[in-house]
Amino acid sequence: MAAIAVSVQQADFDVAQLQTALLAGTHEEGAVATFTGYVRCANDQRRVYTLELEHYPGMTEGSITQIVQQATQRWPLLAATVVHRVGKLSVGDQVVWVGVASAHREAAFSACEFIMDYLKTRAPFWKKEVGPEGEHWVSARQHDSSRAARWQEDGAP
Amino acid sequence: MMLTVLFFARVREQLDCASLELLWPATGFDLDALQEQLCVERGAAWREVLTQDNMIRAVNQVVVPGNCVLHDGDEIAFFPPVTGG
Numbered sequence: 006m007a008a009i010a011v012s013v014q015q016a017d018f019d020v021a022q023l024q025t026a027l028l029a030g031t032h033e034e035g036a037v038a039t040f041t042g043y044v045r046c047a048n049d050q051r052r053v054y055t056l057e058l059e060h061y062p063g064m065t066e067g068s069i070t071q072i073v074q075q076a077t078q079r080w081p082l083l084a085a086t087v088v089h090r091v092g093k094l095s096v097g098d099q100v101v102w103v104g105v106a107s108a109h110r111e112a113a114f115s116a117c118e119f120i121m122d123y124l125k126t127r128a129p130f131w132k133k134e135v136g137p138e139g140e141h142w143v144s145a146r147q148h149d150s151s152r153a154a155r156w157q158e159d160g161a162p
Numbered sequence: 163m164m165l166t167v168l169f170f171a172r173v174r175e176q177l178d179c180a181s182l183e184l185l186w187p188a189t190g191f192d193l194d195a196l197q198e199q200l201c202v203e204r205g206a207a208w209r210e211v212l213t214q215d216n217m218i219r220a221v222n223q224v225v226v227p228g229n230c231v232l233h234d235g236d237e238i239a240f241f242p243p244v245t246g247g
Binding site for chain 1: 168170171172216220223239241242243244245246247
């Protein structure tokens with residue numbers, strides 16, 4: 006049974022601390038794959054000053070937990086952690102962290118990517134960008150849906 | 163029966179409303195009927211927002227792709243496509 010941890014929070018996070026916490030101390034882990042998402046200075050050729058992230062308290066945590074559980078059913082994982090920030094963020098800030106521990110790298114790489122692809126299309130978060138022309142809600146991207154959909158194709162790991 | 167209705171992100175701003183508590187006298191009420199009731203009660207501006215393309219509806223924090231029967235105490239949410247990560 007993989008150890009799953011999910012946190013939706015305003016506070017920033019320390020990736021080194023999160024990665025250490027991911028390890029159980031039994032030294033069964035041969036691989037940890039992690040992903041960190043940051044606030045970019047531009048999106049769709051628009052300058053971004055700040056980002057406001059809204060979520061659906063309860064459903065967001067539940068959706069992420071479900072996505073991580075799907076990953077643990079698909080790959081032999083030892084532990085998986087997802088931390089996602091909400092509230093007001095600035096350019097360069099960390100937004101999201103996914104860490105996956107497994108005995109071997111294939112499972113860790115794949116599960117980490119799977120979790121991010123599903124998180125982007127299933128977990129209820131909404132981004133509002135604030136830039137020189139004012140504020141606007143970010144639109145969902147077809148590219149993100151396509152990336153998530155490819156995990157359902159036949160022959161996927 | 164008592165229902166809680168939540169609105170998020172662009173939908174919340176367009177309606178200028180984050181949540182509603184609704185008392186519905188009858189049973190056998192469904193999601194489409196709730197949406198229609200809100201459109202009738204609140205007027206054209208609400209109809210325009212709630213019937214826009216890609217609107218996602220959830221009942222008790224689970225996305226419902228079509229229609230479904232509602233029960234006392236249900237939490238219904240309307241929101242745009244998600245953009246996290």
